Amino acid sequence: MYHLFWFLHIFGIVLWFGSLVTVGFLLMTMRRKPESEKFHILPSVVRGVTRLSHIGAAFLLIGGIPMLFMIRHTKMAEFWVQYMAGLGIIIVLLSMFMLSAVSKDMVGTADGAMVRRSLRLYGRWLSFILLLTLSILVVVAFKI
Ligand code: HEM
Numbered sequence: 276m277y278h279l280f281w282f283l284h285i286f287g288i289v290l291w292f293g294s295l296v297t298v299g300f301l302l303m304t305m306r307r308k309p310e311s312e313k314f315h316i317l318p319s320v321v322r323g324v325t326r327l328s329h330i331g332a333a334f335l336l337i338g339g340i341p342m343l344f345m346i347r348h349t350k351m352a353e354f355w356v357q358y359m360a361g362l363g364i365i366i367v368l369l370s371m372f373m374l375s376a377v378s379k380d381m382v383g384t385a386d387g388a389m390v391r392r393s394l395r396l397y398g399r400w401l402s403f404i405l406l407l408t409l410s411i412l413v414v415v416a417f418k419i
Contacts, residue, residue, distance in 0.1 A: 276345075277342065277345050279338075280337075280338045280341045280342045281338065281342060282338070283334050283335075283338030284335055284337075284338025284339045284342060285338070286331075286334050286338070287331045287332065287333065287335030287336070287337070287338055288331070288335050289331070290327070290328070290330060290331030291328050291331030291334075291335055291370070292331070292405075292408055294324050294325075294331060295328050295370065295404065295408075296405065297324055298320075298321055298328075299398075299401050299405060301317070301320065301321070302317075302321070302394065302397070302401070310391070314390050317381075317394065318378075318382045318394075319382055321381065321394075321397060322378040322379070322382050325374050325375060325378045329371055332367045332370060332371055335363075335367060336367060339360065339363070343356075353418070354414070354419060355414050355415055355418050355419050358411065358419075359411050359414065359415050362407060362410075362411060363411055366404055366407050366408055366411070370400075370404050373400045374397065374400055374401065374404070377393050377396050377397045377400060378393070378397060380393040381393035381394060381397070
């Protein structure tokens, strides 16, 4: 059973982190494009991939939370498990709520100023979430 949860956890991380990195890459590459082109396609793509990241986040938590109750108590005391589970839950929930709310504002509106503002805000939240997730991956990889 533990291995199934471990698989779901890792699969969720790959899907969640992978889709957020993809959106980040897309926002970076589209930055210099004319607004007419950017506003035509970007909002719905960002919204779509954000939804995909939620599926990943769900698998990450469905695998991670039960494992937390299956690992040895001594392991729970290790910094890397506490850092991952504690900060991880906050980041995953932040990505589900904040990226969702901001991406919602950028679709279905003809207000260019609103789309511009939402894309900038989305980019900032995304950078914050990706940097903190990278810190978790480093801490978990080196079992600090
Ligand atoms: C950004 C979020 C997260 C990342 C990047 C992450 C990453 C990882 C990785 C890479 C492993 C495999 C470690 C190994 O076997 O060497 C792992 C294991 C684990 N994760 Fe996470 N995790 C995250 C969030 C969470 C959350 C929110 C929880 C629980 C609520 C959690 C609970 C666990 C547990 C219990 C293990 C198994 C530890 C072990 O037995 O060695 N993780 N995680």
